[in-house]
Amino acid sequence: MKGQFAQRMSRTKKSFIREILKVTQNPNVISFAGGLPNPNYFPIEPLRAAADRVFAEQGKLALQYAPTLGHEPLRAFIAQRYAERTGMAVDPDEILITNGSQQGLDLVAKILLDPGDHVLVESPSYLGGIQAFTMYEPEFVPVPLREDGVDTAVLTQAAAHPQSKLFYALPNFQNPSGITYSRETRQAVSQILANNQIFLIEDDPYRELRFLGEDLPTIASFNRERAFLLGSFSKIVAPGFRMGWICAPAPLMDKLIIAKQGTDLHSNYVSQLIIHRYLQDNDLDAHIATIRAAYKAQREIMVAMIEECFPSEVTFTLPEGGMFLWVTLPPQLSAMDLFETAAQENVVFVPGAPFHVDGTGNNTLRLNFSNTSAEKIEVGMTRLAQAIKRMMVAA
């Protein structure tokens, strides 16, 4: 209507997480809230050297308009890494460089979703995904997570609905829950989607941050026909470049290219060349091993503190990688109330309700362990245990 915003804007609100992050400006606050990688492991000097070489050797190329798909050698690197680490054969032209994997979510939604289409999401699901999809006015259908991944019985039912269009999965160390799909669940999910012509977004930014157990195949590897596999340099190099990618077969890629052209022509080319130079001149595996070891140690301290200090009625997940674990309070407790109490004790986290599309999850919360030192984790978890106990007494 004249002078009015679009309909889609009536469904959206500002990110609650981004609002929380403002509280964490206070240096006395220990934050388990953000989803931030640990900046102590950013490869600053190697990136500085890479940038210097790019400006010196490829300045005119780096600074000019560039192809929509992205820098070919960088796409070839990504394709090669899929082959080496997952056994998937990927052509470089099946990789589109995006502004972080968040833009991957937006572009896929843009080419797929009409208003009213059903988007099947894990419950809980990644808030940024819910926000990206909301702009295209779908109906969300939550599918519960179990210990070994999404509940395939519920998924089977949901996928059969004639309006079902897309399933959104984070199979490795999910944000927010830390849950990982078993091999069997991955294969079953692929079969259910194929049976029902459902597209898949497999959002996989944490894959390389596994510190326990063994690598498992991508869901996409079982059937690539309708699969969009999203990856990112944010967790293994640095998020400030906003550099991610979509891996998809040619018929899907054709549509993504059209959407990408209209959205922003192409991704930052200077940064693509810097990251590619960095990858050529450095040992990425060694770098990732350092991050993995650090996050593993931090996760172990957090788990030990929960086991030691939290009331036994509180349950939690045991992630095999990534940056998050998930806490479930006794059903009568509200994580939003706990947030207020804990903030007074100078410790914060993200309440779980915003990760649910159906108003559930009020007694759940997300803890980030990647961006807090061992000492601070000990202090922060002690404070959080204190706050939980105070609430349980009051309840």
Add this chain to the structure above:
Amino acid sequence: MKGQFAQRMSRTKKSFIREILKVTQNPNVISFAGGLPNPNYFPIEPLRAAADRVFAEQGKLALQYAPTLGHEPLRAFIAQRYAERTGMAVDPDEILITNGSQQGLDLVAKILLDPGDHVLVESPSYLGGIQAFTMYEPEFVPVPLREDGVDTAVLTQAAAHPQSKLFYALPNFQNPSGITYSRETRQAVSQILANNQIFLIEDDPYRELRFLGEDLPTIASFNRERAFLLGSFSKIVAPGFRMGWICAPAPLMDKLIIAKQGTDLHSNYVSQLIIHRYLQDNDLDAHIATIRAAYKAQREIMVAMIEECFPSEVTFTLPEGGMFLWVTLPPQLSAMDLFETAAQENVVFVPGAPFHVDGTGNNTLRLNFSNTSAEKIEVGMTRLAQAIKRMMVAA
């Protein structure tokens, strides 16, 4: 529908311009087709130094997740420059950093457009704008351009329609036509839009590339209430960073922030810091003066060649800045046919039809003068004149 792409994808096609650019890979071809700034004027060494300082002094900050609006000091610089150069008072929080101004077009369309809304566009209009808006399924209403800007009588009529939502204007050295709005037209446009509660996108990437005449106020400066003013570093620093901005008042900015969060969280932060460092350590005005002088000289040669070599039935615009001029062939000639003939002579340009939303413009074409040396302009224009004459004889 199950297994199908979204409705919006049935309206889109790959950019014809991007297809043309493939022809220009041949080094014998002289191209007036691309919309590329001249890479000889990229400030490569100053940017190299700026990048080095950013990694050395602000590495952890630059590489981490960052605020959605963008780097505050960079936004303050942009706001300050509006004050100095246009007299507009702009708050830094009225600036959102985007991935080039192309993303500005997408985000504004995202928050404004419902299917069927009327988008009023100049005829001809910028192809990238048409592509961005098409994804939101509007109805396009073309409004002719005259020598002093958009036809305000036609705009008045179109704006009165109850479905009219948005007018898209490029008032300075328009891409593709090179036309500039007069002061009177700017003021009249603002009034027409206010009378009808129509939003404005004022796309202004070329403002600083004026080499003739005097600076004119932005349309937004007459009434900012529903105005989105888009700017870019692509033409005054370099396009490879994909760094632009939207300037809009708070009630519009609130919605843009929500859209930006869902779309890609925030723009590349490393590049924001590098550009800001570059702007602090260098004289931007001196740099722009160099670009301006070069483009002015190239534009003069192109105009001289047209006057000397083209048949007198061919008319053309005389841009006061920017990168393009616009040629109109006699009505019986097709610029698409001319493209084929000219490509055989190893010279290319962009036919005008794709810049029109109503199937007109078949006898028009766009010539870029920014990215070709004086010598090549002479040779290329001679070849193009040859091709036109061959076609006129044949017609």
